[in-house]
Amino acid sequence: MPKHELLLLKNMSQPGYTGSLADYERAGGYQALRKVLGKIAPADIIEMVKKSGLRGRGGAGFPTGVKWSFIPKDHPGPRYLICNADESEPGTFKDRQLMERDPHQMIEGMILAAYAISAHTAYIYIRGEFVLGAKILENALAEAYRAGYLGPNILRSGFALDIYMHRGAGAYICGEETALLESLEGKRGLPRIKPPFPATHGLFKLPTVVNNVETLANVPHIVNRGSEWFASIGSPPKSTGTRIFCLSGHVKRPGNYEVPMGITFREMIYDIAGGMRGDKPLKAFIPGGASATFMIPEHLDVKMDFDSVAQAGSMLGSGGVTVMEEGTCMVWAAENLLHFFNHESCGKCTPCREGSLWLLQILRRIDHGKGKMDDLATLLRLCGNIAGRTVCAFGDAEIAPITSTLQYFRDEYEAHIREQGCPFRPQPARELITVGH
Amino acid sequence: MLIEKHKDKIATILKRYPEKRAALLPLLWLSQEEQGYLSEAAMKEIAGLLGLTPPQVYETVTFYTMLNRQPIGKHHIQVCRSLMCALVGTEQLLGWIHAKLGIKPGQTTPDGLFTLSLVECLASCGTGPMMQVNDDYYEQLTQEKVNRILDDLKREGKCPLATGPFMFPLPEEVKR
Numbered sequence: 001m002p003k004h005e006l007l008l009l010k011n012m013s014q015p016g017y018t019g020s021l022a023d024y025e026r027a028g029g030y031q032a033l034r035k036v037l038g039k040i041a042p043a044d045i046i047e048m049v050k051k052s053g054l055r056g057r058g059g060a061g062f063p064t065g066v067k068w069s070f071i072p073k074d075h076p077g078p079r080y081l082i083c084n085a086d087e088s089e090p091g092t093f094k095d096r097q098l099m100e101r102d103p104h105q106m107i108e109g110m111i112l113a114a115y116a117i118s119a120h121t122a123y124i125y126i127r128g129e130f131v132l133g134a135k136i137l138e139n140a141l142a143e144a145y146r147a148g149y150l151g152p153n154i155l156r157s158g159f160a161l162d163i164y165m166h167r168g169a170g171a172y173i174c175g176e177e178t179a180l181l182e183s184l185e186g187k188r189g190l191p192r193i194k195p196p197f198p199a200t201h202g203l204f205k206l207p208t209v210v211n212n213v214e215t216l217a218n219v220p221h222i223v224n225r226g227s228e229w230f231a232s233i234g235s236p237p238k239s240t241g242t243r244i245f246c247l248s249g250h251v252k253r254p255g256n257y258e259v260p261m262g263i264t265f266r267e268m269i270y271d272i273a274g275g276m277r278g279d280k281p282l283k284a285f286i287p288g289g290a291s292a293t294f295m296i297p298e299h300l301d302v303k304m305d306f307d308s309v310a311q312a313g314s315m316l317g318s319g320g321v322t323v324m325e326e327g328t329c330m331v332w333a334a335e336n337l338l339h340f341f342n343h344e345s346c347g348k349c350t351p352c353r354e355g356s357l358w359l360l361q362i363l364r365r366i367d368h369g370k371g372k373m374d375d376l377a378t379l380l381r382l383c384g385n386i387a388g389r390t391v392c393a394f395g396d397a398e399i400a401p402i403t404s405t406l407q408y409f410r411d412e413y414e415a416h417i418r419e420q421g422c423p424f425r426p427q428p429a430r431e432l433i434t435v436g437h
Numbered sequence: 438m439l440i441e442k443h444k445d446k447i448a449t450i451l452k453r454y455p456e457k458r459a460a461l462l463p464l465l466w467l468s469q470e471e472q473g474y475l476s477e478a479a480m481k482e483i484a485g486l487l488g489l490t491p492p493q494v495y496e497t498v499t500f501y502t503m504l505n506r507q508p509i510g511k512h513h514i515q516v517c518r519s520l521m522c523a524l525v526g527t528e529q530l531l532g533w534i535h536a537k538l539g540i541k542p543g544q545t546t547p548d549g550l551f552t553l554s555l556v557e558c559l560a561s562c563g564t565g566p567m568m569q570v571n572d573d574y575y576e577q578l579t580q581e582k583v584n585r586i587l588d589d590l591k592r593e594g595k596c597p598l599a600t601g602p603f604m605f606p607l608p609e610e611v612k613r
Contacts, residue, residue, distance in 0.1 A: 013608040078455070090519045090558035093603075100602040128466075128503045129559050131572035136602060164453045169462055170502035172557065186461030186487075188500035204456055247563060248521040254563035255606040290520065290558075320562065322521050336520045340557050346500075 007221050007242050008214065009258045012101035019136070021143040024104035030149055032223035033108055036115060037157035043073075045116040049219065051227035053240035058084055058175070058212030059289065059318045060393075061306050070199035071117045071207045079207040081119040082184070083110055083216055085126040085133070086168055086175040089289035090340060091320025094244040094256050095213035099126070099133045102217075103140035107163065109216035111149060112223060114161050117209055121162050125180050128169040138165055172344035176392050177210040179346065190348045191392035214244060214319075235262035239305030243316075247273040249285070249323035259304075261316075266300040269323055280325040284408065288317025290337050291397030293404035294330075314404070329424040330409040331416050334401040335363040341398035349390040355382055356398050363402070366413060369421035376413055380406065439468050439482055447486070457487045461497055465504055474505040502556070510545045510552030512590050515569045519558035522565035526578075530566040531555075533580045537587050550591060563605050573599035 011017050011027045024030070036045060050065030071079055083106065087095040098106055114122050126134050141163055144150045152160045166184055168174050174183045178192035181203050202208020218241060222230045231240045239261040245268060247254045252274030259272070265285065269275065276282055284294045287304070293314040295302070302312045309316045324333065342356040359382055362375050383399035390396075406413060415423050440447060450463045464486065468479045475498055477491075484494045498504045514534065518527050531542070534553060538546055545552040561567045564576035575586055575598055582598060589596035 012604060015608070019602065087560045088558060091521050091562050093560040093562050093564075093605075096560045097603050097605070101604050127560070128501070129569060132574070132600075132602070162453075167462065167466060168501070169465070169504050170556075171500060183462070184459060185456065186458035186497060188497055204459075248565070249524045253606060253610075255610075256563070256604075320521075322524070322562070324524060328524065333520055336518075336523050340519050343557055 004259065006258050008098060008102075008105065008217050008244060009256070011105065012097075017102075019100070019102050019104070019140070021104060021140070021147060024102065024108075028224070029104055029220075030108055030147075032220040033111055033149065034155060036112060036223060037155050037159055042116045042118055045112065045223070048227045049116070049222060052222045052230040053227075053237060054215065054218055054222060054230065055239070055306065056212055057214035057218075057243065057319065059089060059291065061316065064211065064215055067199070067211070068113070068117050068209055070197065071209060072200060075207050077206060078121060079117060079119045080203045080209070081110060081114045081117060081122040082177075082180065082203065082208060082210045083122065083124045084175060084177065084180060084210050084212050085124050085130070085137075086180060087130075087213070088127055088172040088175050089291065089318040089320055090337070091246060091248055091286060091289045091322045092318040093246050093248075094319060096130060096133060097256050098213050098217050098244075099130070100136050103137050104144065105220060106213055106217045107137075107140055107144055108149075109219035110163060111154070111161055112219045113209065113211060113216055115159055117207075119209070120160050121164070123164050123166045123184060123203075125166050125168060125174070125184055127174075128167050134165055134167055141165070171346070172340075173346045173392075173394065176394065179392070180210060181208065188346070190346050191394075193391050234260045235303060235305035235308070238307050239316075243304070243319050245304065246318075246320045247323070248320065250277050250280075250282075250325040250328075251275065251323045252277050261305040262303045262308075264301050264303055265295070265321070268304060268321065269300070273323075276323070276325055278325060280327055282323060283326045283328055284324045284330065284333075284405075286320070286322040288315050289320040290322075290340060291315075291393070291400055292317045293400040294333075294408060295404075296408050314400075327424060329367075329422055330405040330412050331363060331367050332422065332425070334405045335360065335367050337401040338363055338398065341394070345394065345398070349395065351386045351389045352395040352398065355386040355395075358382055359398070359402060366416045367422055369416065369419070371413075371417040373414070373417055375417070376406065376410070439464070439471065439479065440486060442471070443467060458489060458493075461487060461489070461494065462501075465494075465498060469504060474508050510549055512551050512570050514551055514553045515556040515559070516542070516553070517557070517559045517561065517565065517567055517569075518555040519562075521558070521562035522567060524565075526566040529580075530568065530578055530583065533578075533583045534568075534587070536580075537584055551587070564600075570599075574603075576600050 046068045054064045055061045171189045173179045174189040179189040183189040198208045234240045242258050244258045338360040342360045345352050345356045347353045386395045464483045480494045484491045540553045542555040566578050567576040586596045
C-alpha cells in the first residue's frame with residue numbers, strides 16, 4: 001500500500017461526494033455485503049476479521065474478531081450488535097466525520113458485523129449532542145431499507161436485520177461499553193462489574209457486541225480486499241490498518257488525518273499537521289485522548305501504533321493527539337482535564353467519585369497560588385488509591401494527566417507553590433472560566 | 438399530553454425494544470423537544486407509559502446533562518471548556534459573548550433569549566474555540582463570527598454559519 005492511501009476517508013475526499021446511497025454505491029459501496037450474504041458463512045467472516053488483525057478504534061484496542069468470537073454460538077435467543085457512536089473522549093472528533101460524511105460505510109460495516117454474530121437487531125448509540133449526525137444516519141438508514149440492504153430479507157438472502165438509532169443525553173461515561181448498555185436500557189449510565197462480559201450478558205442480559213464507529217467502518221474494506229491485504233498495512237502484526245488521528249491544540253493544521261499506523265509523532269505533528277502554529281517549540285502532547293498520559297518532545301520519534309505508545313508509557317487510545325506549545329501551563333492543563341473527569345465521573349465508585357473532586361481541588365489550589373509542597377505527595381497518594389480500584393477504566397484515566405505532568409513537569413508545580421501563583425499566565429484572565437462551576 | 442399528541446411516534450419507539458424501560462431516553466427526548474424542558478408532569482406521564490415509578494424516571498433524568506428540569510433561554514449557548522478548546526481560546530470566546538450579551542456561564546439574558554453554559558468536550562477539538570447553540574455547532578470562532586451568529590439568532594432565529602456535515606480539513610485544504 002502506498003504510504004498515504006486512504007481507506008476510510010477515501011470516498012469523502014472525492015470532489016462532490018455527498019455520502020448518499022447513490023454516491024456510496026458508485027464508489028463500490030455494498031459490494032462487500034453482496035459478496036458475503038448467502039455465500040460466506042458467519043464463522044468465516046469472524047475468522048477473516050481475526051486474521052486481519054483489526055483492533056477496536058474506540059480506545060481499548062481489543063481485537064475485533066476475537067470480540068465477535070466470544071458470542072456463544074449455541075445461544076438460542078436474540079443477540080445484539082451496538083455501534084458505539086458516543087464519541088466523547090476529549091481530543092477525538094473522527095467518528096463525527098465518518099458518520100456525517102460517509103454514513104453508509106459504517107452501516108455496511110454494521111450489517112456485516114451483525115451477520116457475523118447472527119444478530120437481527122442493532123442499535124446505533126449516538127451522543128445526544130450529535131443532532132446533525134443522528135439526522136444524517138436516520139436518512140441513510142431509510143435509504144438502506146428502501147434499497148433492501150436492511151429489513152426482513154436482505155438482498156433476498158434470508159438474513160434479517162433492523163438498525164435503530166438511540167440518542168444519548170450528555171454523559172461521557174456512556175462511551176464505556178457497559179455504561180452504554182445501562183443507558184440504552186433506560187437507566188443511569190453506570191458501568192457494570194465484569195465478568196460477566198457483554199458477549200454473554202450484554203444488552204437486556206443477552207449476548208452483545210459493542211464496536212466503535214471507525215472499527216465498523218473498516219469491516220467492508222477487509223471483506224472487499226482480504227485480511228492479508230489489511231494485515232500488511234501499518235505496523236503488523238499488532239497494529240494493522242490505518243488510523244484516523246485527530247490533531248488539535250497548537251499545530252498549524254489541526255484536523256482528521258488517516259495514516260497507516262506506525263508513522264512517528266514527529267511525522268504526524270511536523271509534516272502532516274504542519275508543525276507548531278507559532279514560533280514556540282513543542283512542550284508536551286497527549287497521544288490518544290484525555291485518558292492517555294502526557295508525552296514530551298523526547299517521545300516524538302515513538303511510532304504511532306498500539307505497542308510503541310504503550311512501551312513509551314502512554315496509550316494510543318482513541319487517536320486524539322493534542323499538542324501543547326512552550327508556555328502552556330501544565331498545572332492548568334491538568335486542572336482543566338480534572339475538571340472534565342470530576343464532572344463526568346458517574347459516581348458509582350468512591351475512589352473515583354471522591355478522588356476526582358479532591359484532586360481537582362488540590363490542583364485548583366496550586367494553580368491559584370495557595371498550594372503547599374505537601375500537596376504534591378497528597379496528589380500522588382490519591383492517584384495511587386484510585387488506580388485499579390474502580391469498576392471501569394475511568395479511574396485510571398482520571399489520574400493520567402496528574403501522574404504524567406508530575407513526572408515530567410514537577411518543577412512547574414513547585415514553582416506555582418513557591419511563587420504563590422502561575423508563572424505563565426496572569427490570574428484575571430481566568431475569571432470567566434471559573435464562573436459557573 | 439405527550440400520549441395524545443404523539444401516539445404513533447410513541448408506538449414506533451416502543452416497538453424497537455424488547456423491554457419498555459429502554460424507551461425512556463427516546464420518550465424524554467420527545468417530551469423535551471415538545472416543551473423545551475422536562476416538567477414533573479411530563480416525567481410522571483412517561484413513568485406511567487413505561488410502567489416505571491416517577492423516581493425511576495427522575496433518577497435517570499438527573500444523570501444526563503442535556504435533559505433540562507427547568508425552562509431555559511430560547512437559544513442555549515454551550516461553550517466547550519475542555520482542554521483542546523481551552524488551548525485555542527475558550528476564555529476569549531467567553532469574553533466575546535459577555536461583551537455582546539452581558540452574560541456569564543450559568544446566566545440567561547433578561548429577555549430570556551440566550552442562556553450560556555460551559556460544557557465538556559463536544560468532539561470539535563480541531564476546530565476550536567467552538568459553541569453549540571441548541572442543535573447547531575459553530576466552530577473556529579472569532580469575535581466577528583460570534584457577533585454575527587448572535588445577531589442572526591436574535592433576528593432570524595437561525596444562522597447560516599452553523600456547521601454542516603463535518604469534515605476537517607476539507608480535501609482541498611489537505612496538502613499531502
